[in-house]
Amino acid sequence: MGMGCGLMGGFVVTRKLSLFGDTLSHAVLPGVAVGFIFSQSKNSFSILMGAMIAGFLGVFLISLIKKTTKVRLDSALGLVLSGFYAVGICLLTRIQKMEFGNQSGIDRYLFGQITGLSTADVLGMGISCVLILLLTFLLYKEMLVTGFDPGFARSVGIPVDLLQYILWMLLAFSVITSLQVVGVILVSALLIIPAATASIITQRMKSLLFWSAGLGILAGIVGTYLSFLGNRLPTGPLIILTSTSFFIITLFLHFRNGLLFKWIRSRGKEQKIAIENTLKAIYQELENHNFSEDTITLGNLAKRRRINMPEAHKEVKNLVKKNLAFLLLKKNQTLPNEDILSLTPEGWSEACRIVRNHRLWELYLTNEVHYAPDHVHEDAEKIEHILGDTTVRKIERILSNPRRDPHGKLIPSQQDIEQGFIEKKVIRTV
C-alpha cells in the first residue's frame, strides 16, 4: 500500500494536485456511508463502490466549479471537501441512531486500524497495488507528458482528458484501499509525504517514482513495526510520522539539495564575498591617497564599507586569519578608530584582482555592450566575485589591455600586482 500511494504520489505532487488527495479522501466518506446503508453490513465491495462513486462525484464537481465559475481552485477544493464530508457525517450519525447501527466497522474508516484487517482487505490492497503498478508501467510515457505539458500532449494526440480521469480513478482507488489502514485524514499524508521527499532527492520522474515508492514501503514497514512495540500505539499516525521524519532528514541532510549543506555552501560564499569587498574597500582607500601611504585606518575602512566599528573589526579579523592583511596597533592610542591596517602581498594582489575584475567588467559593458557608464557599477559589483581567470584574459584581449575604467580610474595591471605597489609615475601618466 505504501508503494501504491508512493507511486501515485509521484504523479500527484508533480501535478500540483497534492490537496486533491486530501479532498478525495474526505469526499469518499458519504460513499462509504451509503455503501454501508445499501448492504446493511460492512461489506467491503459495496463500500468500495460507494466510495468510488462519491470520489468521482467530488472530482467531477470540482472540475465543474472550476469550469463554470470564477471560484479559485483552492476554494473549490475546500467547498467540496467540507461539503461532502459533512454529508458523510450526517449519514454516519444517522446510521448510528438507526436500529442496525452496528457502526463499529465504519469508525475504522475515519481513523483506520491496521490490526483489524481481514485477509480479504489485504487481498484487495494487493490487487489495487498491482493495478497501479501495471498502469504506471503501461502509461508511463503518456502520464509523464500530460503531467508536464498538457498542450504538447494534446498536439501529439494523447487523450489528455481520458488520462486525467484514469489518474483520478487510480487516485480514488488507492485512497479507498488505504482508508482502512490509516483513516480518512491521513491518507493524503501517504500520498504527499513520500513523493515530496523524493522530489528533494531527485528531479527525474522515473527515479522520483522509484524513490517515492521505496520510501512509502519503508515508512509502512517501519511504522508498523514501531506500532508493535507499544501497547496502544496506533499504526496509521506512526506510519505518517515515520515518513515525516524521513522527509525532515532528507530536507536537511541531503547532500545536493539539503538545506544544511546549502546553508554551509552559501555561508562559505558569503564569507568570501565579504572578504573580497573589504579588500576592495582597502584598495579604494589607498587609491584615495594616491597610494602615498600603504596603511589605512580602521575608521576609514568602516566608513567606506558603511559598517560600524565592531563589524569592521570582525571583517579585519577574518582578513588577518587568512593572512591577507595585518593590524598595527598604535601605541598610547585614545580612539579605537585609529587602529592601522595594512595589506600583505597576498592581500594586495587579491585586492588588485578584485578591483581589476570590477573595472574591466565596467569597461567591457560600456565599450562592447554599450551600457551607459552610470549603469554598469551594480552589475560589476556582482560579477567581480565570479569572474574567472580565462574570462578576464578574454576581456583583456577584447579591450586590448586598458588602463582606465569608464569613470577614469586606474585599472591595476598584472605588473602592478606582481610589483606589490603602484608607481607614482603610472598614476600621473595614465
Add this chain to the structure above:
Amino acid sequence: MDHFFPPLDLLDTFAMPWASPEDIIWNGKIVAMGFFVCLSCGLIGAFIVVRKLALMGDAISHGILPGLALSFMITQSKALLPMFIGACIAGLLCSLCIEWLQKKSPLKADAALGLTFTSFFALGVLLITQMGNNAHIDAECLLYGEIGFTPLAKNLKWGAIELGPRPLATMAMVTLLIISIMIVFYKQLLVTSFDETLSISLGLPIKAIHYGLMLLLATTIVAAFESVGVILVIAMLIFPSTTASFFFSRMPAILFSTIPLAFIYSFGGFFLARWLDCSIAASMVVIAMFCFGLAWLFGPVDGVIPKLLYRKVSV
C-alpha cells in the same frame, strides 16, 4: 433504505423546539452557537478566500491537535486557557512551518501545506492515544463536534455576571473581537489582500497583518472546534463568501451578506438535523452546500443560468 429518511413531521420539526420557554432557551443556545460560528468564520473567511488561503483553515484546524493534546497532558485538565494557548501555539507553528517550507524547500506550495498539517495531525492522534481513555478530547469530537452539547456546558461566570454556557460565551466574545478588528483594520486588510505592491508602497506592515489574520483564524478555530468540530469551521470559512460572491462583487456587500447567510445556515441546519436526527454541525454544512448550489445556478453575478440566458439574448 426505506426507513432512512423519516417522514417529515412539520410540527415536530419546526414547532416543537420552541414549544416551551425551557426549549426555547435550550435550542436557542444551539442555534446561537451555530450563528456565531458561521458569522465569525464567514467574516474571516472572506479575507482568507481572496488571499488564496482557503485551505490554510483546513491545515490550521488539523494542526492544532498536538497543541491541545500537549496542553492537556501538562495541565491534566480541560481548562480553557491552557488549551487555548496550546492550540494557538500549535496553529501558529503549523502555519509558520508551512510558510517556511514554501519558501526554503523546493516543494510546491500545496505539497508543503499537505505535508505539514497531516504530520501535525498524526502527531496529535498519537499523543491522544497515548493518554488513553482518561482523555476527554477525542479526535472524533474534534472532527465533527457535537453542537447539541452546547447548553450542557458549565456556565462561564465573570464576577457576578452569568455569561451563559462556556462555549457560547467564548464564541460570542470571539465574534465581537473579530467584528471590531474588521471595523478598525478594514482598510488595511482590504489593501493587503488585493494589492500587495500598493500596500508595500503605503508602508503597511504586510507580514504583521498576515500573521495577525492567521492568529485570528487560529483563535476562531480553537473557540469553535470544541462544540462544532473542525469540518463546520472549514466549511464556514469558505462557503459564505463564495456563495455571496455570486450575488455581489464588492467586499463590504460580501461581508454583510455573511449575516443573513449565517442565519439561514444555523436555523436550516438545526431543522434538518431535527428532522433526520443527525449531527447538527454537519447539517449546517449541508444547508450551506445547498445554498451554494442555488447561488451557483441562479446567482446574478457569475451564476450558470443567468450566463446562459445572457448568451441567448446577445446572440
